[in-house]
Amino acid sequence: MERYEERDLPLPSEPMLLNMGPSHPAMHGTTRCLVLLDGEIVRKADVQIGFLHRGFEKECEAGTWNQVFPYTDRLNYASPILNNIGYALAVEKLLDVEAPPRAQAIRVITGELSRIMDHLVCIAAFSMELGAFTPFLYLVKTRDWIYNIMEKLTGARVTHAWMRIGGLKEDIPDDFEAMVRAVLPKVEVTIRDVEGLLLRNRILMDRTVGIGVMTKENALSLGWTGPCLRSTGIPYDVRKADPYCGYDLYDFDVPVGTSGDNYDRFVVRLEEMRQSSRIVSQALDKLPGGPVRLEIPDVTLPDKHQVYTTIEGTIRHFMIIMNGEKIPPGEVYACTEATNGELGFYLVSNGGKGPYKCRVRPPCFANVSGLSEMVTGGFLADIIPSFGSINMIGGECDR
Numbered sequence: 158m159e160r161y162e163e164r165d166l167p168l169p170s171e172p173m174l175l176n177m178g179p180s181h182p183a184m185h186g187t188t189r190c191l192v193l194l195d196g197e198i199v200r201k202a203d204v205q206i207g208f209l210h211r212g213f214e215k216e217c218e219a220g221t222w223n224q225v226f227p228y229t230d231r232l233n234y235a236s237p238i239l240n241n242i243g244y245a246l247a248v249e250k251l252l253d254v255e256a257p258p259r260a261q262a263i264r265v266i267t268g269e270l271s272r273i274m275d276h277l278v279c280i281a282a283f284s285m286e287l288g289a290f291t292p293f294l295y296l297v298k299t300r301d302w303i304y305n306i307m308e309k310l311t312g313a314r315v316t317h318a319w320m321r322i323g324g325l326k327e328d329i330p331d332d333f334e335a336m337v338r339a340v341l342p343k344v345e346v347t348i349r350d351v352e353g354l355l356l357r358n359r360i361l362m363d364r365t366v367g368i369g370v371m372t373k374e375n376a377l378s379l380g381w382t383g384p385c386l387r388s389t390g391i392p393y394d395v396r397k398a399d400p401y402c403g404y405d406l407y408d409f410d411v412p413v414g415t416s417g418d419n420y421d422r423f424v425v426r427l428e429e430m431r432q433s434s435r436i437v438s439q440a441l442d443k444l445p446g447g448p449v450r451l452e453i454p455d456v457t458l459p460d461k462h463q464v465y466t467t468i469e470g471t472i473r474h475f476m477i478i479m480n481g482e483k484i485p486p487g488e489v490y491a492c493t494e495a496t497n498g499e500l501g502f503y504l505v506s507n508g509g510k511g512p513y514k515c516r517v518r519p520p521c522f523a524n525v526s527g528l529s530e531m532v533t534g535g536f537l538a539d540i541i542p543s544f545g546s547i548n549m550i551g552g553e554c555d556r
Contacts (some may be wrong), residue, residue, distance in 0.1 A: 172200060175537070179207050183286065183541040186551045188525070190540065197537045202529045206522070209555035217515035221481035222248055222322060223458075225512065230316035232519065233550045235278050236271035236496045238307075241320035246401055247491035247502035248322045251484050252453065260324035260449045261402040266337065266440045267310070267319070268402075269433040273344060274303050275496035275548075276426045276433075283423060283545040284355060287364050292351045299347040302340045309336065322482065323457050324450030334441055341434050348430055356424070365419035369531040369543035372417060380523035383498025384425045385547060389417035395494035407439050422546040455483035481510020488514075497521050497548055519553035 175192045178184030187207030193200045213232065217225045229244045230237035242264050249255065256264070281296035304314055309330060311317040319326050355361050371381070373389045386393055394411045396404040412428035414421025450457055458477055463470030484506045492501040498520030505514035524547045532540045 177540065183544065185544070185549055187555065188544070188549065188551070190528075190544075192532075192537065192540070194537060199532050199535055199537060199540065202532050202540070204525065204528045206525060206549075206554040207551070209551045211552055211556050213552075213556040214515050214517060218512050221511045222456075222484055223482060225515070226320060227316065227318040230318050232500075232517065232553050232556070233275070233496060233521075234316060234552055235550065236275035237315070237317050238267045238271045238319060239275075239493065239495045240500065241318065242268050242402070243491065243493040243495065243500045244502050245320045245322060246493060247489055247504050248484065250489040250491050251487050251504060251506055252322070252456070254323060254451055254453065256324045256402075257448050257451060258403070258445045259328075259447045262440050262444050263325060263329060263449065264320070264402045265404065265407070266437050266444075267307075269437045269440075270303050270306065270337070272433045272496050273430050274300050274307075276430050277303075277347075279496075279545075279548040280351065280423065280426055283542065284351075284361075286541050286545050287361055289355060289358070289361065292354050295347050295350055299344055302343060306333070306336050306340065309333070321450060321457065323453050324448070326450075328449045334444070337437060337441060341438060344430065344434055348427055352427060362420065364539070364542055365423060365546075367416070367418055367420075368535060368539050369419040369422075369546060370417055371527055371531055375530060376417065376527065379527045381498070381527060382523065383494070383496070383520050384422055384429060385524045385527075386498065387412065388414035388421035388425050390415055395492055395499055399492070401491075401493060404436075406443070407436050409436050419542050419546040484508070492518065495520055497524060497550065497553075517553075517556055519556065521548070521550050521553040525549050525554060 173194045175194055177190040177192055179187050179189045184190060187209050189205045189207055191203040191205070193202070211231065213228055216228055225244060226241055229240035232240045255261070277296045277300040281293045284296070285293040307317060308314045310333060311319040371385070371389055373391055376386050376389045376391070382393065390413050392411045392413050397411060409432045412425045412432065414425050455477065459470040459473050464474045486506050486508045488503070488505040490501055490503045492499050499518065500520055501518030503514070503516040503518070504512050507513040528544060528547060531543045
């Protein structure tokens, strides 16, 4: 009997170094995670964001001020209009101007629709990685309905480049309001369906509650913002803390969690979609008339009709396209509440045709820096939902 018990004692195991990514579905593209395992327990995790080599900031410095807009689409390509808005506000701060009230309201509407789009795909991927394929189909179908609106509005389905310095590229189409009002109830139905399928689902709860925990103190020290920070219980939202585009005129709540775990990050995003729908409805109700773009000499392009029918319009269009927009020298930092947190643009102008310096504060970069702490001490399988709950976007991380 003694010999039998001695034989069955567990042998001391050697730690195993496992390379997860970058060519791994769970790592979402470029990210690499070197994991030191003791059995299935993660003892150490070295998270590397990888090399996408976007060169975003240097590309911006090589173009004119308006040519930067298509580049911003490629930062967070799941909600590109929010990047457009952040950059436009930074340049307008350099000019010391504000877009017309109608343009600001439309920016709010399109920005919040983009936030819903991004949260839909984040929750869809998060659910699918935990084995819930049906909610993935519901969520992606709903995102496609909003894509239809964006395509009708901008002419592009994924990357929009629709904002302009001083306002918008053009006014909204006649049926835009009807399309948006028709899709908002469908979004609410999808949220309810997903909540019914997942919120009390034992498998999802076992894989998310108490998993990937981040404390308030550590989240702040890492520079977390957005849903990830709010999941820890800190109600910081740029739309409330430093309102822009008239966000102080809208009535909405800032959802917060309590534990800072994967479950809280999931639920916060679900509720944020409801709040975004609420904001969009209010903005449509209050949508003012008037122009959608300021007429700033040497900055804003003239109307196409003027370009094609008047010599003054043709010359002005030619000079701006060839020589770039005339932005006064100076430096600014402007931030907005993007889908994953505070998106900041630091711009320096020396009076040239484009930014002398363009620096981006991407929310994803700070959020990913906490992944190592979140997964250490947990199971290997917990890395996947923890990473998905952060919603890392490669285009933001490696600019």
